[in-house]
Structures are given as structure tokens and as C-alpha cells.
Amino acid sequence: MAALLVLRPRADQDIDDLIGWLTAESPRSAVAFLDALEAAFERLAMFPDSGSIRHAAWVPGLPVPLRFLPVSPAHFPRLLIYYLHFETHIDVIRVWDASRGLEALFESGGDLAAN
Numbered sequence: 001m002a003a004l005l006v007l008r009p010r011a012d013q014d015i016d017d018l019i020g021w022l023t024a025e026s027p028r029s030a031v032a033f034l035d036a037l038e039a040a041f042e043r044l045a046m047f048p049d050s051g052s053i054r055h056a057a058w059v060p061g062l063p064v065p066l067r068f069l070p071v072s073p074a075h076f077p078r079l080l081i082y083y084l085h086f087e088t089h090i091d092v093i094r095v096w097d098a099s100r101g102l103e104a105l106f107e108s109g110g111d112l113a114a115n
Contacts, residue, residue: 002045003089003090006090010093015095033079034083036071040071040081044083052069053065053066062084063086068080079096080096081095
């Protein structure tokens with residue numbers, strides 16, 4: 001059974017920002033990103049523990065480990081979905097371009113606090 005995905009407002013804004021940037025660069029890339037993101041969300045819903053916990057130590061004190069999963073390892077390897085896997089749902093916190101750096105992601109603090 002697939003888990004329920006809940007997009008936080010900041011993740012939704014990240015997606016809008018990425019689509020805007022990609023559309024300006026290449027409308028085809030924006031469409032490919034949306035297709036890859038949909039496929040990644042489907043994978044995540046089916047296999048929520050498949051994401052890496054490598055960055056979990058950056059945000060101690062969360063009720064569950066922070067995980068991330070690439071949107072598409074082949075086509076968008078720098079774009080990462082950050083999420084928390086709870087028993088009842090998956091909380092998608094950010095969709096982050098890793099080239100922006102982890103420090104910039106984690107300095108936002110409140111965006112990663114659990115609901």
C-alpha cells in the first residue's frame with residue numbers, strides 16, 4: 001500500500017521555483033522535471049524507507065530521521081526530495097538543488113521542523 005505524501009508549503013514553493021527556472025532555460029526540461037518528480041513521488045510512496053539518512057545528523061531532534069531521495073538519478077541527480085517518514089504519512093519538506101549547498105538548506109531551520 002502506498003503511503004500518503006504531504007507537501008509542505010516550502011516544498012511546494014521549491015517546486016514552483018524549479019519549474020520557473022527550468023521553463024526559462026528549456027520548456028522541455030521543465031516537462032521532464034515534472035514527469036521525473038511524479039515518478040519519484042510514486043517511488044517514495046511505495047518505498048518510503050529507500051531514501052538516504054546521510055544528512056539526518058545535520059538536523060538533530062526530529063521525531064524520525066530526515067531522509068532524501070534524488071528526483072531522478074539519471075536526469076536530475078542534484079535535485080533532492082527531503083522528507084520525514086511517519087507511520088501515517090510522508091512529510092515532504094523540501095525539493096532542493098544540492099548545488100546550492102547543504103549549509104543553505106539547513107540554515108533555514110524552521111523549514112525542517114516537524115509538524
